[in-house]
Every structure is written in structure tokens, then in C-alpha cells.
Amino acid sequence: MGATVNGQQQHTQGGDTPTELLEGISHEGLKRVLQAVQHRDPDQPEFLSAVKEVAQSLQPVFERQPELLRAFEVMCEPERQASGGGPYKGGLRFREGVNLSVIKFLGFEQMFKNALTTLPMGAGKASRGGSDFDPKDKSDAEIQRFCQSFMTELYRHIGGRTDIPAGDIGCGAKEIGYLYGQFKRITGLFTGALTGKGLDFGGSEIRPEATGYGVVFFAECALAGAKDSIRGKRCLVSGSGNVAQFCALKLVESGALVLAMSDSHGTVYEPEGFSREQVHQVMSIKASHSGRLTDYKSDTCTYMEGAKPWAIDTPVDMAFPCATQHEVCLQDAQQLVQHGCKYLFQGANMPCTDRAVHHLEDNGVLFGPGKAANAGGVAVSGLEMVQNSVNAKLKEIMQAIYKTSKEAADAYNVSLASGSNIASFKKVAEAVLAQGAV
Numbered sequence: 001m002g003a004t005v006n007g008q009q010q011h012t013q014g015g016d017t018p019t020e021l022l023e024g025i026s027h028e029g030l031k032r033v034l035q036a037v038q039h040r041d042p043d044q045p046e047f048l049s050a051v052k053e054v055a056q057s058l059q060p061v062f063e064r065q066p067e068l069l070r071a072f073e074v075m076c077e078p079e080r081q082a083s084g085g086g087p088y089k090g091g092l093r094f095r096e097g098v099n100l101s102v103i104k105f106l107g108f109e110q111m112f113k114n115a116l117t118t119l120p121m122g123a124g125k126a127s128r129g130g131s132d133f134d135p136k137d138k139s140d141a142e143i144q145r146f147c148q149s150f151m152t153e154l155y156r157h158i159g160g161r162t163d164i165p166a167g168d169i170g171c172g173a174k175e176i177g178y179l180y181g182q183f184k185r186i187t188g189l190f191t192g193a194l195t196g197k198g199l200d201f202g203g204s205e206i207r208p209e210a211t212g213y214g215v216v217f218f219a220e221c222a223l224a225g226a227k228d229s230i231r232g233k234r235c236l237v238s239g240s241g242n243v244a245q246f247c248a249l250k251l252v253e254s255g256a257l258v259l260a261m262s263d264s265h266g267t268v269y270e271p272e273g274f275s276r277e278q279v280h281q282v283m284s285i286k287a288s289h290s291g292r293l294t295d296y297k298s299d300t301c302t303y304m305e306g307a308k309p310w311a312i313d314t315p316v317d318m319a320f321p322c323a324t325q326h327e328v329c330l331q332d333a334q335q336l337v338q339h340g341c342k343y344l345f346q347g348a349n350m351p352c353t354d355r356a357v358h359h360l361e362d363n364g365v366l367f368g369p370g371k372a373a374n375a376g377g378v379a380v381s382g383l384e385m386v387q388n389s390v391n392a393k394l395k396e397i398m399q400a401i402y403k404t405s406k407e408a409a410d411a412y413n414v415s416l417a418s419g420s421n422i423a424s425f426k427k428v429a430e431a432v433l434a435q436g437a438v
């Protein structure tokens with residue numbers, strides 16, 4: 001896992017983040033590995049939380065295949081990670097408080113997520129980076145200057161066949177465009193060194209939509225498995241950024257009722273559910289980094305200052321935390337269960353604390369982990385990478401075609417058109433003769 005970071009302490013959202021890694025662990029070898037992690041990184045709560053969650057679910061694997069423990073040990077320390085299954089891949093986060101713990105937890109999650117996508121992306125390694133620069137309330141010129149100087153350092157570490165960043169919180173299409181422009185300026189390369197690019201310069205269709213839509217597609221599969229359907233379900237969505245917007249839109253299109261969306265200042269409650277137009281209103285408010293949900297207008301809504309969606313006192317079927325890590329703590333999970341929530345799908349990375357997850361699962365809530373449920377974004381990034389490398393290959397092929405045609409034209413002192421005919425004829429003729437022409 002490559003980790004690039006430039007920042008200070010970030011507040012953990014939930015109040016009940018346990019950093020006691022050994023809680024619930026009985027496997028002796030795993031205990032030793034976790035003790036070493038705890039000893040090495042005692043001040044990295046987000047990272048420890050991510051390791052703990054994975055370690056708990058891997059216990060039965062190590063019981064059967066203890067030889068795999070060494071691989072897990074290696075994965076728990078970025079600098080010591082060994083071979084990988086493709087280029088490193090993950091998003092850049094620009095947000096106040098980003099620090100090494102946050103970047104390491106994101107990279108750790110990303111590694112497992114990438115492996116699930118079925119695409120050849122950092123199955124053994126993942127990359128995450130970021131800065132405590134917060135684009136909120138910054139002018140375009142300031143954001144552009146920041147992105148340019150960030151890339152002036154980062155360009156040494158990225159490239160189409162090595163490490164390919166994309167966006168995450170605070171790093172959307174605009175920032176990716178500025179970063180890519182600077183990458184090209186410095187290197188002179190037009191390779192796919194970033195994903196999430198604009199459609200005009202190598203980006204992929206539906207990358208902006210992919211994570212949010214993907215969460216709903218994943219939820220549809222899980223509900224079908226439970227002989228249930230999304231239609232008519234009462235849903236809470238947290239956040240109002242990229243993932244939340246397209247998650248809410250797809251839910252509305254699928255016939256669900258989206259009762260809430262939020263930002264870091266509060267929650268908008270629409271008792272009859274957001275319409276498609278109202279989700280679009282949220283999108284246009286949030287098109288500017290400084291846009292707040294206090295600007296949202298409708299005759300039916302209630303704005304709840306400082307509240308999370310989970311606190312709304314109304315019956316709920318499904319929850320989609322799509323904002324940030326540890327935004328669902330034990331108390332939030334208790335409220336969700338009390339309100340009848342049966343399903344929770346993580347659009348954000350690690351939005352539920354460990355205790356919240358246990359409470360949900362103990363109470364029969366079908367829980368869709370972020371590594372699986374929000375993998376749609378990185379999956380489409382993977383498709384963008386493949387498309388970019390196909391584009392690069394196409395360029396090489398056209399260069400070769402021109403060179404062969406021109407060389408033949410020069411050798412026979414004829415036009416380029418005749419040169420193309422001569423070059424292709426000679427290639428076919430040689431094959432015909434080699435195969436024994438009769």
C-alpha cells in the first residue's frame with residue numbers, strides 16, 4: 001500500500017471507536033500479529049479500526065490455513081508490502097484533518113476492495129494519498145494552485161503502470177482536471193496516470209455516478225437474496241457529495257423513498273421522500289464546495305441543524321451512510337434498530353464503528369460492507385485505465401502503420417498510398433510463401 005500524506009490530525013466521527021485490537025480475537029498467531037500492529041501504530045485509530053474489522057473476519061481462515069497469517073502481517077504495514085496484482089489504485093482525499101492514520105486505513109480498505117472488483121488493480125497493494133488542504137471555501141484559483149503544487153511532488157510516484165490515483169472526499173472532477181494538467185505539463189506524458197478525468201480527456205462514462213449507483217445495485221442483489229425488493233423502502237442517506245447524490249438518485253429511480261440527506265452541518269428530512277428534482281437541487285447546491293444544505297428549499301422539508309439522519313424519529317427500512325468514516329456509532333446503530341432498519345449498505349469507507357456493526361448484525365440487520373458495496377467507483381476507474389491503455393496502444397499501432405508505409409514509399413520512391421499497398425502486400429506475400437504457395 002503506497003501512502004502519500006500531508007496533514008495534521010483528523011477528528012474521528014464516532015465516539016466509540018475501540019482501538020483495543022485483541023477484543024474478540026482467540027487465534028494465538030493472529031493475536032501476536034495484532035499486538036505488533038498496536039505497538040507500532042498506537043496513535044492511528046482509523047487504521048487500527050480498519051485492521052481490527054478485517055482481522056475479526058479472517059480468524060476462521062487462519063484456523064484452517066495458518067500459513068496465510070504471514071500475508072496478513074505483511075498487509076498490515078504499508079512499507080513492507082510485497083508483490084502486487086496490478087498497478088496500485090485508490091483515491092486522493094483533500095480534507096481538513098487528513099493524516100497518516102486516515103490514509104493508511106483508506107489504503108488498507110482499498111487493497112481488499114480492489115481485489116473484489118475482478119479487475120487487475122492492486123490486488124496485493126493499494127494506494128491512497130491526500131492532504132489536509134480543504135477545498136471548501138477556497139477560490140478556483142487557490143484550488144488550482146494547490147493541485148498544481150501537490151502534483152509537482154506526486155508526479156514522481158504515479159504513472160499508467162504504477163500508481164494511479166483518483167478522487168475521494170474533496171477531490172472531484174475539477175481537482176482531477178487540475179492535477180492531470182500539471183502531470184502533463186511536468187512529464188509531457190498523456191498517459192492515464194489518473195482516473196476520474198473529464199470525458200474530453202480520457203475519462204470514462206458514468207465514473208461520477210459509479211460509486212453511488214453501484215451501492216444501490218449491490219443492495220438490490222442483497223435484497224433479492226433475501227426475497228425482498230427496494231421498491232417502496234424507506235431509506236436514510238447520509239452525506240450529499242458524490243456518492244450520496246448518485247446513491248439517492250438511483251434509489252429514487254428504483255422506487256425507494258429517500259427520507260434524508262445530510263452534510264457536516266445537519267440533515268434535511270423530507271417526510272414524503274426526495275423527488276428526482278429535489279435530489280438534483282442538492283446536486284446543484286453541492287456543485288460548489290462551499291454549498292450547504294441550509295440552502296435547500298422545499299415546502300415539505302425539515303432542516304435539523306447538527307443532527308445525523310439516523311436520529312430522525314420515523315420508521316426506516318434501509319440506511320446508506322455515504323459521508324465519512326465512523327459516522328455511525330453504537331448509539332446511531334441503536335436508533336436505527338429501534339426505528340426498524342433491516343438493511344445497511346456502506347457507501348462511504350468504514351462509516352460504521354466496530355460496535356455499531358456488531359449491534360446491527362446482532363439485531364438481524366443485513367449489513368453490506370463498504371469494501372464490497374462501494375467498489376463500483378474503483379471498478380469503473382479500472383475500466384478507465386483499461387480504456388486509456390487501449391487508447392495508448394492504438395496510438396502505438398498507428399505510429400507503426402505510418403512508419404512501415406512511409407519506409408516502403410521511400411524505398412520505392414512512390415506515394416504514401418502506394419507505400420501502404422507495398423508494405424501490406426509484402427507482409428501477406430511472405431506469409432503465403434512461407435506456408436507453401438501452390
Ligand SMILES: NC(=O)C1=CN([C@@H]2O[C@H](COP(=O)(O)OP(=O)(O)OC[C@H]3O[C@@H](n4cnc5c(N)ncnc54)[C@H](O)[C@@H]3O)[C@@H](O)[C@H]2O)C=CC1
Pocket residue numbers: 013167168169170171172211238239240241242243244262263264265286322323324325327347348349374375377378
Ligand atoms: N468518490 C468515490 O468514488 C468513492 C468514495 N467513497 C467514500 O465515500 C465517502 C464520500 O466520498 P465522496 O462522496 O466522494 O466525497 P465528497 O467530497 O463528494 O462528499 C462528501 C460529503 O460528505 C459530507 N460530509 C462530510 N463529513 C460529514 C459528516 N461528518 N456528516 C455528514 N456529512 C458529512 C460533505 O458535506 C460532503 O457533502 C467517503 O468515505 C469516501 O471515501 C468510497 C468509494 C468511492
Ligand SMILES: O=C(O)CCC(=O)C(=O)O
Pocket residue numbers: 089090091092110113164165166167168195349374375377378379381
Ligand atoms: O476510483 C478510484 O480509484 C478510488 C475510488 C475510491 O476512492 C474508493 O474506492 O474508496
